[in-house]
Amino acid sequence: MQNKYEKNIQINNKDALIIIDIQNDFIPGGTLAVNEGDLIIDDINNLAKKFKDNKAIIVLTQDWHPKNHLSFASNHEGKKPGDEYISKNGAIGPVLWPDHCVQGTNGAKFHKDLNTQLANKIIQKGIRHKVDSYSGFRDNDKKTETGLRKYLNSKNIQRIFICGLALDYCCYYTAMDGLEFGYEVYFIDRLTRGVDLPEGNINNALSNMKKLGIKFADIDSFR
Numbered sequence: 001m002q003n004k005y006e007k008n009i010q011i012n013n014k015d016a017l018i019i020i021d022i023q024n025d026f027i028p029g030g031t032l033a034v035n036e037g038d039l040i041i042d043d044i045n046n047l048a049k050k051f052k053d054n055k056a057i058i059v060l061t062q063d064w065h066p067k068n069h070l071s072f073a074s075n076h077e078g079k080k081p082g083d084e085y086i087s088k089n090g091a092i093g094p095v096l097w098p099d100h101c102v103q104g105t106n107g108a109k110f111h112k113d114l115n116t117q118l119a120n121k122i123i124q125k126g127i128r129h130k131v132d133s134y135s136g137f138r139d140n141d142k143k144t145e146t147g148l149r150k151y152l153n154s155k156n157i158q159r160i161f162i163c164g165l166a167l168d169y170c171c172y173y174t175a176m177d178g179l180e181f182g183y184e185v186y187f188i189d190r191l192t193r194g195v196d197l198p199e200g201n202i203n204n205a206l207s208n209m210k211k212l213g214i215k216f217a218d219i220d221s222f223r
């Protein structure tokens, strides 16, 4: 694990910190709680402050589903959360989830400890009934974008730094899309937590990102 993290990164106005889905349902006590999801919030706030002080952009993503969303096991007869399910076009799956982050509910709200005042932009995703969106950039069918790329490009952003929940789903897919869209991508893995569903998913996500050239940063990687 030695020397894994980049060092001496000088944050500038072409950088964006993308904070993924720090919402009540993903925090212990929520319907799709990520283990220890609450433990990363203070450090995310501190890092966001540093980005803000260095004129970088802060983006929050928010999972924001209609209540009949097809990623929910409850909307499929005989299925339960964690069951494998892949829709034809890949828009839903590879597993089904408990009901979570339903538009307008408390579970969909950002956690009270997250400093949302620092955000320049909020991107909502998963808003269409038949399509999920793990990535902050676009839906799982890879057809419809959320507006994140357009926003980042309007601000001339070149490097993106990813943290939040969950490591092996929304953070991972956001990082991979970021790479495909030409950004220099940094994954702040200690400011994420994963669901590891199916088992081994976290390690697969991490090794895939390394292999493809995504860089890793830690809290003390910044000047």
Ligand SMILES: [Zn+2]
Pocket (backbone or CB within 6 Å): 063, 064, 065, 071, 100, 101, 126
């Ligand atoms: Zn969701």
